[in-house]
Amino acid sequence: MKRSFFRNSLLKFGILIVILVFSGCITRPTYVYLTWQNDPHTTITVNTLSTVREYPIEIRYRELNNPNSPENILSKSPRDFTITEPHRKINTFELTELKPGEIYTFTLKTNKGRFTKELKFRTIPNDGKPLRFVVGGDMGILPSAPKLLKQAQKLNPQFVVIGGDIVYENGDPNKDWMWDIWLKHWTKYMIDNEDCLIPLIAGIGNHEVNEKDPSHPSTERAPFYFNYLAQCEKTYFYKKFEPHLLLILLDSNHIVSISDQVNWLNNVLEQNSNYPFIIPVYHVPMYPSHRPFDGAISAEQRKLWLPIFDKYRVSVAFENHDHTFKRTKSLRNGVVSSEGTVYLGDGCFGVSPREIKNHELGYLEKASGIKHFWLVEIDSEKLTAKAVDIKGKVFDEVIISPR
Ligand SMILES: [Fe+2]
Incomplete structure (x- = not known):
């Protein structure tokens, strides 16, 4: 009795893992990190690094503290980084025409249509603040x-x-x-x-x-x-x-x-x-x-x-x-x-x-x-x-x- 209960539990756990893997819930992470290609007051570059299974293809961003600000969308195909094993998908979203000293929120949409959690960045103020x-x-x-x-x-x-x-x-x-x-x-x-x-x-x-x-x-x-x-x-x-x-x-x-x-x-x-x-x-x-x-x-x-x-x-x-x-x-x-x-x-x-x-x-x-x-x-x-x-x-x- 105990043994069959244990076997059934193990089987259910195995099935759950298979479902999670195939639904993409268990993937290697996509790293999201910021650099600048241009002016730090009015631009930001959002870098993403993923393995091939699922990767960002679009960014949606808006000002955090301005309810009237529109949501901006930037779509971009990633490039393959093939010298590593597994290969990586790298994407680079440069956001321009931003306001200095403002906080922006953004989410990334993946090739599987899912969105990351909301992330934030801040442009550098240019008004003399320290x-x-x-x-x-x-x-x-x-x-x-x-x-x-x-x-x-x-x-x-x-x-x-x-x-x-x-x-x-x-x-x-x-x-x-x-x-x-x-x-x-x-x-x-x-x-x-x-x-x-x-x-x-x-x-x-x-x-x-x-x-x-x-x-x-x-x-x-x-x-x-x-x-x-x-x-x-x-x-x-x-x-x-x-x-x-x-x-x-x-x-x-x-x-x-x-x-x-x-x-x-x-x-x-x-x-x-x-x-x-x-x-x-x-x-x-x-x-x-x-x-x-x-x-x-x-x-x-x-x-x-x-x-x-x-x-x-x-x-x-x-x-x-x-x-x-x-x-x-x-x-x-x-x-x-x-x-x-x-x-x-x-x-x-x-x-x-x-x-x-x-x-x-x-x-x-x-x-x-x-x-x-x-x-x-x-x-x-x-x-x-x-x-x-x-x-x-x-x-x-x-x-x-x-x-
Ligand atoms: Fe060195």
């Missing part, structure tokens, strides 16, 4: 990464910048599972205190790039960076956050050479020299805390980019790659100066810290092996950068005046 964002690099998928993301979430940033070495898959299609884990962490924690998804601005690092010959297209050399994150088609770009900040992402010789960015960098800074704060973010430090000062990339960046930073009085630069915490003295052409730039880093947003080696070179104000990220707050009076550790404790702070 700006607040998190920046760090070298994240990966070790347990410290989601712990730091959880602390970042508590600080309610408007966006997060990662200065390269995001997942550590090395551009290898066989490591697609690492992105699944990273996206699971990202989508779990990158939601603000009003349930809006928090956008990502991603710079490139050495661990985004595989060993293919540079003659291959950049989309093959850094396949996940270019296909999973819809941003700019280049690895160096800028974003303007009115009226406070010109944010510049640079490529430390991973896809594009340092010299090939010089004219572009000069022009961007010349044309935007009115911003009170200019912040470059790049992967390899000019003032390393762990690696040798004379490393080839560090030395070339100092030779080619540093004079431009100094000419336009860059406020603060975020460096990564060395897996430490560091704050330099205010430096101009390598010499301590009140008119200089403070270099903050050095990329320890989830990876294991390394030893500090360059104290004796004199440019480090403070450095240690602490996992952390930086919280940056900017208003018309000042920029405040706070280093936050894995427990959420602020253990360093620097205040910078407008240029």
Whole structure:
């Protein structure tokens, strides 16, 4: 009697699982995450990543707090990402002509006619309200990464910048599972205190790039960076956050050479020299805390980019790659100066810290092996950068005046 009851229960459970699988209720998740291809005040890019069974083909969105706002619909076929197994369907919905500083709700319709739950995002205000964002690099998928993301979430940033070495898959299609884990962490924690998804601005690092010959297209050399994150088609770009900040992402010789960015960098800074704060973010430090000062990339960046930073009085630069915490003295052409730039880093947003080696070179104000990220707050009076550790404790702070 007992045995037949057990057998019947098992059979019913099995049938339920089969029904759920075939009805699509049990599928691998679709990850939904935000980037920007254009202006952060009036656009947003909703990225979706799915396995082939079910995937978004349409987005419906409207302003949250305006009952008269119409529902907008944007339909788009996904593209196949076939170098992974299973293949992925990637869709990129760029929403434009949005109002600055507004919350929007959206749902995604799948190829099977179902809708996701309602999600939200927020455009960046352009009316002088303070700006607040998190920046760090070298994240990966070790347990410290989601712990730091959880602390970042508590600080309610408007966006997060990662200065390269995001997942550590090395551009290898066989490591697609690492992105699944990273996206699971990202989508779990990158939601603000009003349930809006928090956008990502991603710079490139050495661990985004595989060993293919540079003659291959950049989309093959850094396949996940270019296909999973819809941003700019280049690895160096800028974003303007009115009226406070010109944010510049640079490529430390991973896809594009340092010299090939010089004219572009000069022009961007010349044309935007009115911003009170200019912040470059790049992967390899000019003032390393762990690696040798004379490393080839560090030395070339100092030779080619540093004079431009100094000419336009860059406020603060975020460096990564060395897996430490560091704050330099205010430096101009390598010499301590009140008119200089403070270099903050050095990329320890989830990876294991390394030893500090360059104290004796004199440019480090403070450095240690602490996992952390930086919280940056900017208003018309000042920029405040706070280093936050894995427990959420602020253990360093620097205040910078407008240029
Ligand atoms: Fe790196």
